[in-house]
Amino acid sequence: MSSLYPDQQLRRRAMAWALRIKVNPxxxxxVQMPKKWGSCTSEGVVTFADELAETDxxxxxxxxxxxxxxxxxxxHGKRFHAMMSVLVxxxxxxxxRSRHSTE
Known part of the structure; x- marks a missing residue:
């Protein structure tokens, strides 16, 4: 059992993936995002729905x-989809399975 709050665990998981993918948000x-699981701005800010911390x-x-x-x-071009297939x-x-969008 971790002593971190679910949102802290999610942030830590995201940063571990960022290292693996070699990106630097x-x-x-x-935050609360009732219609999306996540978003990414052109300025490099990545946002995840707080509900995501409760998913598997x-x-x-x-x-x-x-x-x-x-x-x-x-x-969402060919390279994007190819990398998604390699990593997940x-x-x-x-x-x-998603009830929200990741687009």
């Missing part, structure tokens, strides 16, 4: 990787 925010780790990884890859690839092989399946 300016900031990682955890596999789904968290999908959303985290999706948003962090936008620091490297702005659109079952991302398409996880996307189907």
């Amino acid at each position: 300016k900031r990682v925010d955890i 780790k596999e789904f968290q990884d999908y959303v985290i990787v999706h948003e962090l890859l936008h620091l490297r690839y702005r659109s 092989p079952n991302w398409r399946e996880l996307k189907q």
Whole structure:
């Protein structure tokens, strides 16, 4: 059992992925986002829905990787999808489970 709050665990998980992907977000925010799981600005601010902290780790990884890859690839092009497939092989399946958008 971790002594960190769920949002702290989520932020830590996101930063671990950022190191692995070799991207450097300016900031990682955890806020209420009723219609989205996450977003990424062109300024490098990555935001995740606080509800994401309550989902399973596999789904968290999908959303985290999706948003962090936008620091490297702005659109959902071939390279973006190829990297998603390498890093989260079952991302398409996880996307189907989502009730929110990651777009």
